[in-house]
Structures are given as structure tokens and as C-alpha cells.
Amino acid sequence: MRDSQPAAPRPGAASPGVPRAGAAPTGVPLLVAEQLRVDLGGRPVLRGVDLTVHAGEVVGLIGETGSGKTTLARAALGLVRPAAGRVTVDGVEPSTLRPRALRRFRREGHLQYVFQDPLRSLHPDRTVGRSVAEGLEVQGGLRAGEISARVAETLADVGLDPELADRHPGQLSGGQRQRVAIARALAVRPRLLLCDEPVSALDAAHRHHVLQLLDRLGRDGLGLLVISHDLGSVAAISDRVLVLHRGRVVEHGTTAEVLASPQHPYTRMLLASNGTLAGRGASVELRNRLRAELEADQLAHA
Numbered sequence: 001m002r003d004s005q006p007a008a009p010r011p012g013a014a015s016p017g018v019p020r021a022g023a024a025p026t027g028v029p030l031l032v033a034e035q036l037r038v039d040l041g042g043r044p045v046l047r048g049v050d051l052t053v054h055a056g057e058v059v060g061l062i063g064e065t066g067s068g069k070t071t072l073a074r075a076a077l078g079l080v081r082p083a084a085g086r087v088t089v090d091g092v093e094p095s096t097l098r099p100r101a102l103r104r105f106r107r108e109g110h111l112q113y114v115f116q117d118p119l120r121s122l123h124p125d126r127t128v129g130r131s132v133a134e135g136l137e138v139q140g141g142l143r144a145g146e147i148s149a150r151v152a153e154t155l156a157d158v159g160l161d162p163e164l165a166d167r168h169p170g171q172l173s174g175g176q177r178q179r180v181a182i183a184r185a186l187a188v189r190p191r192l193l194l195c196d197e198p199v200s201a202l203d204a205a206h207r208h209h210v211l212q213l214l215d216r217l218g219r220d221g222l223g224l225l226v227i228s229h230d231l232g233s234v235a236a237i238s239d240r241v242l243v244l245h246r247g248r249v250v251e252h253g254t255t256a257e258v259l260a261s262p263q264h265p266y267t268r269m270l271l272a273s274n275g276t277l278a279g280r281g282a283s284v285e286l287r288n289r290l291r292a293e294l295e296a297d298q299l300a301h302a
């Protein structure tokens with residue numbers, strides 16, 4: 001595993017499928033997990049995870065289904081309690097807050113979570129405008145006219161025509177819905193955004209646009225944790241990546257480092273099955289060898 005401090009400067013605009021080098025994290029740490037362990041149903045789901053996301057940084061969290069990615073996000077939101085270690089968001093440890101303080105912490109909206117499926121976070125009977133305004137209404141402090149103006153401004157920010165505010169989610173394309181879900185999270189001006197599989201349900205064109213949007217948000221100073229099973233899409237916009245396997249971070253480094261010389265057999269297998277990223281097609285022999293290495297590693301950590 002590598003040092004988490006990348007050295008290379010942040011390159012130009014994201015081009016999905018083309019990895020970019022990482023940037024030195026100059027912003028304040030917004031999400032910090034330290035030796036985080038979470039048990040669910042009587043068994044460990046996260047086993048001593050260390051992770052930091054700084055302001056202005058995009059970090060990719062990669063792992064197959066069941067590896068514990070969503071559980072990490074839930075721990076950050078204070079929805080599950082660590083069995084050991086801790087997770088802090090902007091210096092606050094949600095699991096230590098009493099219910100009222102936890103509600104206030106959520107209402108303040110420092111951390112926003114964009115669900116894997118935008119249809120889950122957008123009410124089908126609510127207009128786009130109402131959905132985007134919801135967090136602002138809960139937060140309080142703005143008058144109706146100010147809320148409408150913020151909604152229009154945020155929709156424009158994510159590249160949507162503010163006139164879409166009157167539509168319902170069912171009248172939008174998948175890519176537009178994903179942007180609305182992101183706008184909804186951004187409206188309350190969070191410092192940290194967790195996006196769960198932001199592009200996995202989108203076609204290539206929408207995927208490209210949403211990735212560009214996330215890339216720009218990182219440049220604008222937001223801290224972003226992009227969760228995905230697909231190293232290819234996340235590599236395009238991430239400064240650093242962490243690979244989660246069965247609740248452990250098995251690889252951690254700048255995106256360029258991890259892609260150029262993956263250390264763990266699981267990462268090598270992810271790369272081998274993605275010919276575009278690895279710059280080579282994976283032979284059956286190579287995959288079988290990596291799978292055998294992976295099994296040996298699992299036995300060693302069982």
C-alpha cells in the first residue's frame with residue numbers, strides 16, 4: 001500500500017476512460033476514517049479502514065458488490081455506529097452525537113449523499129424545483145424568492161435549463177435525473193459530497209457529462225468521494241483511488257500510481273479485466289493467475 005500523499009499536479013479536464021494524475025491535497029481534511037471497523041449482522045463489514053478526503057479533492061472508492069462501500073458512506077452519515085476506530089466529517093464525529101445534534105448536523109448539510117439511483121432520492125410526484133428546494137427548506141433561513149433563485153442557480157450550475165424546475169423526474173432522461181440529484185445535494189452548499197455509483201446507469205454521452213460535472217466540482221473546492229465498482233469511470237476524475245476488498249483497503253495511491261503499478265492482486269485483476277485502462281487485454285492465463293493470488297491473499301487474511 002502506498003503513501004496517501006500524492007505529488008503530481010492536477011491535470012486538465014476529465015476525459016472518461018483516460019486516467020489522470022493526482023493532485024497534492026492542499027485543502028482541509030473533510031472526511032477522515034481512522035481504523036474504522038463496522039460490524040453488521042454480527043460480522044465485520046469494514047475492517048480497519050483509513051481514508052481521507054480533502055477539500056478540492058476527488059477520491060475514488062472502488063470495490064465489488066458487498067465490499068463495504070455503502071457502509072462506509074452510512075458510517076459517515078451517522079447511520080451506523082463504528083465497532084472500533086472512528087469517522088469524522090468536517091471535524092464532527094456523527095456517531096457520538098445525540099439524536100438532536102445529529103439531526104442538526106444533517107440539516108446543516110455539510111455532507112451530502114447522492115444515491116446510486118436518482119429515482120430513489122427524487123420523489124416521482126414532486127417537481128424538480130421542489131426536490132432541489134427541499135434541503136433549503138429544511139435548513140431554513142431563506143425566503144421563498146431566495147429559495148427559487150438558489151434552485152435556478154444550482155440547476156444552471158449542473159448544466160440544466162432552470163425551466164426544467166417545473167418537470168417531474170419521469171419526464172427527464174437518466175442523465176438529467178442524475179444531474180438533478182446532484183443539484184439537490186449541492187443546493188445546500190455542502191463541503192463534502194459522497195456519490196454512490198454516479199454514472200453506472202448512464203449511457204456513454206451522459207456518463208461523460210456527469211463525470212465532467214463532478215470533476216469541475218472538485219476543482220471548485222468541494223471534497224468528493226466517488227464510490228463505484230468500476231475503476232474505469234472513477235479513474236477518469238479521481239486524484240486518488242482506494243480499492244476496498246472485503247472491508248479492507250487493499251490498495252491506496254494516486255490514480256496514476258495505482259493504474260501504472262497496482263500492488264494488490266485484486267487491483268491487478270480489476271485492471272486486467274479492463275483492457276482500456278490497463279492498456280492491454282487480459283489473457284485467460286493472466287486472470288487465472290491473479291485470481292489464484294487473490295485467493296491466497298484472502299486465505300492469509302481470513
Ligand SMILES: Nc1ncnc2c1ncn2[C@@H]1O[C@H](COP(=O)(O)OP(=O)(O)OP(=O)(O)O)[C@@H](O)[C@H]1O
Nearest residue numbers: 040041045063064065066067068069070071072229
Ligand atoms: N443491515 C445489515 N445487516 C447485515 N449485513 C449487512 C447490512 N447491510 C449491509 N450488510 C452486508 O455488509 C456487506 C457490505 O455491504 P455494502 O452495502 O456496504 O456493500 P457495497 O460495497 O456498497 O455493495 P454494492 O456495490 O452492492 O452497493 C454486504 O455483505 C452486505 O450484505
